[in-house]
Amino acid sequence: MAASDPSPLAGLLERLTLEQLDVDLLLGEPGPGSGRLFGGLVAAQSVVAAGRTVERGVLHSLHAYFLRPGRHDAPLRFLVHRIRDGRTFTTRRVVAHQGGEAIFNVSASFAVPEEGISHQDDPMPDAPPPDDLPDWEAERLRLMGKGLPPEPGPVEARVCDPDHPDGRPQPPRKRIWLRPRGPLPEDPLIHTAMLVYASDRALLSTAARPHGLPWGRRRGASLDHALWIHRPIRFDDWFLYAMESPVAHAARGLCLGAMYRRDGVRLASVAQEALIRVPRGG
Numbered sequence: 001m002a003a004s005d006p007s008p009l010a011g012l013l014e015r016l017t018l019e020q021l022d023v024d025l026l027l028g029e030p031g032p033g034s035g036r037l038f039g040g041l042v043a044a045q046s047v048v049a050a051g052r053t054v055e056r057g058v059l060h061s062l063h064a065y066f067l068r069p070g071r072h073d074a075p076l077r078f079l080v081h082r083i084r085d086g087r088t089f090t091t092r093r094v095v096a097h098q099g100g101e102a103i104f105n106v107s108a109s110f111a112v113p114e115e116g117i118s119h120q121d122d123p124m125p126d127a128p129p130p131d132d133l134p135d136w137e138a139e140r141l142r143l144m145g146k147g148l149p150p151e152p153g154p155v156e157a158r159v160c161d162p163d164h165p166d167g168r169p170q171p172p173r174k175r176i177w178l179r180p181r182g183p184l185p186e187d188p189l190i191h192t193a194m195l196v197y198a199s200d201r202a203l204l205s206t207a208a209r210p211h212g213l214p215w216g217r218r219r220g221a222s223l224d225h226a227l228w229i230h231r232p233i234r235f236d237d238w239f240l241y242a243m244e245s246p247v248a249h250a251a252r253g254l255c256l257g258a259m260y261r262r263d264g265v266r267l268a269s270v271a272q273e274a275l276i277r278v279p280r281g282g
Helices: 008-015 039-051 136-143 188-198 203-211
Strands: 019-022 025-028 058-066 076-085 089-098 101-111 155-159 173-180 219-229 239-249 252-261 266-277
Touching (some): 039 101, 188 219, 203 239, 239 266
Antiparallel strands (some): 058 219, 089 101, 155 173, 219 266, 252 266
16 A cells, blocks of 8 residues: 555545535445455445435434445446435435446334333343454455555554354354444544444355355345444444344345444344355366
8 A cells, every 4th residue: 555545444434524516416436356255345435415404313224235235436326215204313315326226225213312211132142352363364365365464554453253264063153243444533423324334244255154155156145135223333443243134045045234342232133135156177
């Protein structure tokens, strides 16, 4: 990385700063890179686009479909549909377009916080502390047989359950610690968008584990994504992301996830179906 280049986190925050083209039309940049655009980025930008049109409330849920793979060579346009502005709940639909085609569609619901019932039945899973765990990017390079230093991403990830490099089948469960690689702005919408960005990590690989398909031995893509936020988000420390894949069939794996603060409080729940294929010839 050149000295003049922004840090990975600063680059992501730039991409989350959308340009207002019209009242409900915003422009975002995909940023540098090659290959398929990370779906979590498009989801996070869509959340920002929706949130900039909401006067009251914070994101509490989203339901999205990945329609086409995004690219790094063209800007994205986010068209916001104002479905409902209610006293407590506000609903927005956002369609992300690139090159004249829709690539992502999300319905997002925002709610005004209120007093009410509160419980958490499941404790946070036991997990080793993040400080001494391997870096996610280093693990990916190891599984691909590349002895290169890892390129840091905007969200640091530490792996509790690394994949076996020899493709040995493992239980369809995974735990990783996540945190931004630096401080975030005070804007609550950016903290929420960063959580959405991070929520697309490692789900697909969890569904691939029982089939002995580590990184580099499979092809896959996220098909849809749902997220529910249970408590206010301030993403300035490690979150534990615990994932499992209870079922897969016809090359599609269902993945479920839960995000916890260090003190064990559950912040969010995630569900995703992913397409996982074995390349021809094994």
